[in-house]
Amino acid sequence: MINQGDPFEGLYIVHCGMLKQSYQRRYDELITHFFLPGDVIGLDAIGYRCYAGTVATVETSGLRLIPFRCIEDLSSPEARLKELICCLSEAMHDEHTRLWQILNQPSDVKVAGFFITMSYKFRNQGCSPHSFRLPMSRQEIANYLCMASETACRIIKRFQKQGLLSARGHEYCILDPEGLTSIAEQ
Amino acid sequence: MINQGDPFEGLYIVHCGMLKQSYQRRYDELITHFFLPGDVIGLDAIGYRCYAGTVATVETSGLRLIPFRCIEDLSSPEARLKELICCLSEAMHDEHTRLWQILNQPSDVKVAGFFITMSYKFRNQGCSPHSFRLPMSRQEIANYLCMASETACRIIKRFQKQGLLSARGHEYCILDPEGLTSIAEQ
DNA sequence: CGTCCGTTTGAAGAGTATCAATCCGTGTGG
DNA sequence: CCACACGGATTGATACTCTTCAAACGGACG
Numbered sequence: 001m002i003n004q005g006d007p008f009e010g011l012y013i014v015h016c017g018m019l020k021q022s023y024q025r026r027y028d029e030l031i032t033h034f035f036l037p038g039d040v041i042g043l044d045a046i047g048y049r050c051y052a053g054t055v056a057t058v059e060t061s062g063l064r065l066i067p068f069r070c071i072e073d074l075s076s077p078e079a080r081l082k083e084l085i086c087c088l089s090e091a092m093h094d095e096h097t098r099l100w101q102i103l104n105q106p107s108d109v110k111v112a113g114f115f116i117t118m119s120y121k122f123r124n125q126g127c128s129p130h131s132f133r134l135p136m137s138r139q140e141i142a143n144y145l146c147m148a149s150e151t152a153c154r155i156i157k158r159f160q161k162q163g164l165l166s167a168r169g170h171e172y173c174i175l176d177p178e179g180l181t182s183i184a185e186q
Numbered sequence: 187m188i189n190q191g192d193p194f195e196g197l198y199i200v201h202c203g204m205l206k207q208s209y210q211r212r213y214d215e216l217i218t219h220f221f222l223p224g225d226v227i228g229l230d231a232i233g234y235r236c237y238a239g240t241v242a243t244v245e246t247s248g249l250r251l252i253p254f255r256c257i258e259d260l261s262s263p264e265a266r267l268k269e270l271i272c273c274l275s276e277a278m279h280d281e282h283t284r285l286w287q288i289l290n291q292p293s294d295v296k297v298a299g300f301f302i303t304m305s306y307k308f309r310n311q312g313c314s315p316h317s318f319r320l321p322m323s324r325q326e327i328a329n330y331l332c333m334a335s336e337t338a339c340r341i342i343k344r345f346q347k348q349g350l351l352s353a354r355g356h357e358y359c360i361l362d363p364e365g366l367t368s369i370a371e372q
Numbered sequence: 373c374g375t376c377c378g379t380t381t382g383a384a385g386a387g388t389a390t391c392a393a394t395c396c397g398t399g400t401g402g
Numbered sequence: 403c404c405a406c407a408c409g410g411a412t413t414g415a416t417a418c419t420c421t422t423c424a425a426a427c428g429g430a431c432g
Binding site: 333 | 419420421422429
């Protein structure tokens, strides 16, 4: 889809499905974003005129391109530009939240926070916040949360034993939102 | 100066000195930014209309305020808005870089990367990239890099033994830039 | 001189990564 | 229809980095 370093051609709005953005180094990569419907892809590409990471689908997805010239075009209404500015700033803020979620927190807090965040995003889409499907693999979740996939497995299993959630394949049920939240906000 | 949650009043451009932005939780705080001359404070506050973190001086600093109304004012030239958009996007990208620097990397890589980044920033200001003063404490550096202050101490001491840099109080000399870079890019 | 705060140093412990093996579901070819 | 293989998921044992706790040290300042 999009490769890290590709020249910036425009923003993409996600209509359906799920995508991931990853930042590549020598031999490994770090997943920096999961994009759900309503999210904007490419905000971090405007300034340096090239995409900051590789974007790939996690499941079949629908996108809409907003070409670069529409952003750069001086004749576009200023309202749009300001909308974009707010969008950028909010994305930056959300990034801080994620950064905090991950840094300095033990793994179980990170995993709990991940499921709470996902639940919240599905609720915003009008889907059930208690039962949903996450198309990404455990390894991708672990990478996103910066931990070994084995660690993610063990914690998910522990959460199941504690009755906090159930996981069968890619289907997840949040059984105890309060319990998970209390762990995430530890 | 600025407290987390304060209503957004405008952006600040740093003219001289150094400041820090920290994100506060229950009992602890995470330093998310060190602002050097040329940096912009408050980009992450535009969208949600309130400052995302507490900003405080690390040493005496000079700032210039760009009031909110200048940003919101419809009559402002569009060129300025687009400049702001690029600024936001670049800041977001730089944030990714920092996020990567910290996540998943052993402590010595983080510390080496920190000094390389600082050296680079001083060079951009026209100061010596080999010898400079960092007004922040070791504890603040450690917090910024998400590690215990003792760990930061030990690594700085090890770097000194290896002849990579020298540190006397807040004065630092980069003795072996290539050596540090090779550790940082590990 | 004594106190305070930041720095440094040491020893112990917790948490997580790593490695290795096994399990499981899916798809493939005979 | 049934082995078989493959990738992901799971589980266990081990090693290691880093944090934590505790204490000593140093300079700044009243």
